Amino acid sequence: MQDILKAKHWIIISLLPALLLYTFIVIVPIFWSSYYGFFKWSGMNEPSFIGWANYLEVVNDPIFWRALKNNMIIVVASVFGQVPIALLLALLLRKTTLFQRFVRSAVFLPMVISTVVVGLIWGYIYNPEFGIVNALLEMLGLESWTRAWLSDPAVNMYAVSVPIIWNYIGPYLIIFIAAIQNIPTEIEDAAKMDGANGFRKLFYITLPMMWTTIKVAVVLCISGSLKAFDQVFVMTGGGPAQSTELLATYMYNNTFMTYRYGYGSAVSTMIIIVSLILILISQILMRRKEEKGMSI
Amino acid sequence: MRKDVVYEANRSFNPVFKQKKSILKVMKTVFLITFSFCMIYPLYWLFISAFKSTDEFFQFPYALPSEWTFDNFVRAWNLADLGGAMINSTVVTVVGTIFTVFLGALTAYVLSRFSFKWKGFIMLFFLLGMLIPIHSTLVPLFSIMNEIGMLNTYWALILPYTAFELPIAIFLITAYMSSIPKEIEEAAVIDGAGYWGIFFRIMLPIAVPAMATVAILAFLRYWNEYIFALVFINDASLKTLPLSLSIFSDGYSTDYSLTMAAMAIAVIPTVIMYVFFQEQIMKGMVAGSVKG
Numbered sequence: 001m002q003d004i005l006k007a008k009h010w011i012i013i014s015l016l017p018a019l020l021l022y023t024f025i026v027i028v029p030i031f032w033s034s035y036y037g038f039f040k041w042s043g044m045n046e047p048s049f050i051g052w053a054n055y056l057e058v059v060n061d062p063i064f065w066r067a068l069k070n071n072m073i074i075v076v077a078s079v080f081g082q083v084p085i086a087l088l089l090a091l092l093l094r095k096t097t098l099f100q101r102f103v104r105s106a107v108f109l110p111m112v113i114s115t116v117v118v119g120l121i122w123g124y125i126y127n128p129e130f131g132i133v134n135a136l137l138e139m140l141g142l143e144s145w146t147r148a149w150l151s152d153p154a155v156n157m158y159a160v161s162v163p164i165i166w167n168y169i170g171p172y173l174i175i176f177i178a179a180i181q182n183i184p185t186e187i188e189d190a191a192k193m194d195g196a197n198g199f200r201k202l203f204y205i206t207l208p209m210m211w212t213t214i215k216v217a218v219v220l221c222i223s224g225s226l227k228a229f230d231q232v233f234v235m236t237g238g239g240p241a242q243s244t245e246l247l248a249t250y251m252y253n254n255t256f257m258t259y260r261y262g263y264g265s266a267v268s269t270m271i272i273i274v275s276l277i278l279i280l281i282s283q284i285l286m287r288r289k290e291e292k293g294m295s296i
Numbered sequence: 297m298r299k300d301v302v303y304e305a306n307r308s309f310n311p312v313f314k315q316k317k318s319i320l321k322v323m324k325t326v327f328l329i330t331f332s333f334c335m336i337y338p339l340y341w342l343f344i345s346a347f348k349s350t351d352e353f354f355q356f357p358y359a360l361p362s363e364w365t366f367d368n369f370v371r372a373w374n375l376a377d378l379g380g381a382m383i384n385s386t387v388v389t390v391v392g393t394i395f396t397v398f399l400g401a402l403t404a405y406v407l408s409r410f411s412f413k414w415k416g417f418i419m420l421f422f423l424l425g426m427l428i429p430i431h432s433t434l435v436p437l438f439s440i441m442n443e444i445g446m447l448n449t450y451w452a453l454i455l456p457y458t459a460f461e462l463p464i465a466i467f468l469i470t471a472y473m474s475s476i477p478k479e480i481e482e483a484a485v486i487d488g489a490g491y492w493g494i495f496f497r498i499m500l501p502i503a504v505p506a507m508a509t510v511a512i513l514a515f516l517r518y519w520n521e522y523i524f525a526l527v528f529i530n531d532a533s534l535k536t537l538p539l540s541l542s543i544f545s546d547g548y549s550t551d552y553s554l555t556m557a558a559m560a561i562a563v564i565p566t567v568i569m570y571v572f573f574q575e576q577i578m579k580g581m582v583a584g585s586v587k588g
Binding site for chain 2: 107
């Protein structure tokens with residue numbers, strides 16, 4: 001009895017610090033922001049209750065919907081950029097020679113670089129005066145293609161997606177290499193015996209064997225690209241004329257630039273709802289994969 | 297069986313087949329080199345530009361510097377108070393990492409070794425945190441910190457960093473501790489060691505590999521973190537590196553090689569870390585992202 005009490009005591013004492021810190025900083029703000037979303041509040045004065053007005057304003061603001069659409073562009077660009085590139089590279093990088101290990105390290109390198117540096121340096125790469133993108137196009141005789149990549153609303157959302165793709169290929173590459181190495185060699189040998197080579201082996205053996213991992217990667221990619229906004233924030237700040245606004249930059253600009261904390265809280269709540277919906281959708285994808293009885 | 301072997305042997309002696317294979321191999325190598333170059337180029341450009349004068353940068357933006365000079369580094373260091381920023385980043389990152397590893401290990405010890413009523417719920421509760429987009433907590437955290445006067449202190453960064461990293465830390469260390477047989481502590485229990493004793497003398501040393509992974513991940517994330525620092529820190533003397541870079545680049549926006557030097561200074565520590573702990577960083581980040 002004494003021992004059980006002692007154990008109980010210990011469990012409570014040792015869980016408490018992590019639990020308190022986590023609850024107050026990660027969980028409480030969610031309820032806090034959905035509550036303050038009902039108030040008009042500049043941060044200085046007393047908040048005054050205004051009902052659903054903030055939430056209605058968010059839903060009726062075309063800029064909010066544009067930001068949501070831009071977020072979706074980033075998600076789609078990440079899924080169709082990062083996953084296929086990582087897959088192709090993983091298929092080419094099956095050995096552990098020095099050269100192949102070097103390529104792997106190079107692809108992973110951007111993961112350790114500050115997102116601020118990524119944003120700034122890609123801003124320079126796109127610079128119309130001295131950026132290498134325009135310089136390369138001129139060299140190739142494609143002067144008509146050169147433009148101010150980050151300020152032309154027709155292309156700037158695609159332009160800001162490239163650094164995000166570049167930034168996060170690494171983890172998917174490592175996941176895919178591990179998946180390829182997990183394919184039993186007997187299966188590969190058997191396929192070879194049956195005369196399957198090159199593309200036939202790829203499409204009938206390797207890719208089907210990796211299918212569950214590819215699905216997991218897509219799910220990770222969706223939730224991961226929802227978080228990526230530092231780079232865009234540094235490159236354009238959501239501009240010009242809010243053409244590259246993301247949900248997070250929209251929230252930032254509406255809260256800390258114009259001192260509308262109530263409205264910002266409502267936007268924060270909307271961000272959580274949107275993310276949860278997307279994660280739910282991707283979890284349903286995940287569930288399907290578990291039914292087949294395989295995991296990575 | 298016999299036939300296959302002969303068939304294979306014939307094929308590899310076939311000169312046309314061999315030629316086709318070697319062309320493919322060359323194409324593959326060329327592609328891999330080009331791709332690696334594209335991945336490294338931004339960083340390479342950053343470093344070579346940092347060694348140039350601004351005039352030279354505008355004249356030959358892509359060439360190697362005609363004269364390698366450290367001027368930009370010295371000027372950037374002094375103008376932006378990068379030394380101060382580096383101290384701030386180091387304090388926040390080191391304290392945050394220690395908190396994360398310690399709290400993560402302590403919680404993981406309880407979750408992996410004791411069974412109690414609320415265990416399942418607590419695990420789920422921590423997992424929930426990985427679903428919450430960090431930027432959606434900015435406004436409420438700013439208001440709360442404003443209320444209790446925590447803005448513009450190191451704690452304004454250390455506590456949120458730790459809190460948001462805890463789920464991954466707990467998850468990775470719990471998984472590792474669960475894989476260790478329980479017999480290991482039993483001897484200590486018989487010797488009459490208390491729970492703290494078991495935790496410090498047995499569990500912590502055993503869990504070092506998992507804790508190292510968590511520490512590396514936390515270190516990189518805290519060192520590079522930007523948006524919390526941007527919102528919670530206004531005091532110039534408390535700015536972390538990413539924050540002072542973003543402000544610096546606004547103020548000196550046309551002095552590109554100077555800004556590049558400032559960025560190079562900020563990037564060097566993480567790149568050095570990457571060179572030494574490459575495998576661990578790759579594995580840790582993949583584990584962190586798969587679980588997250």
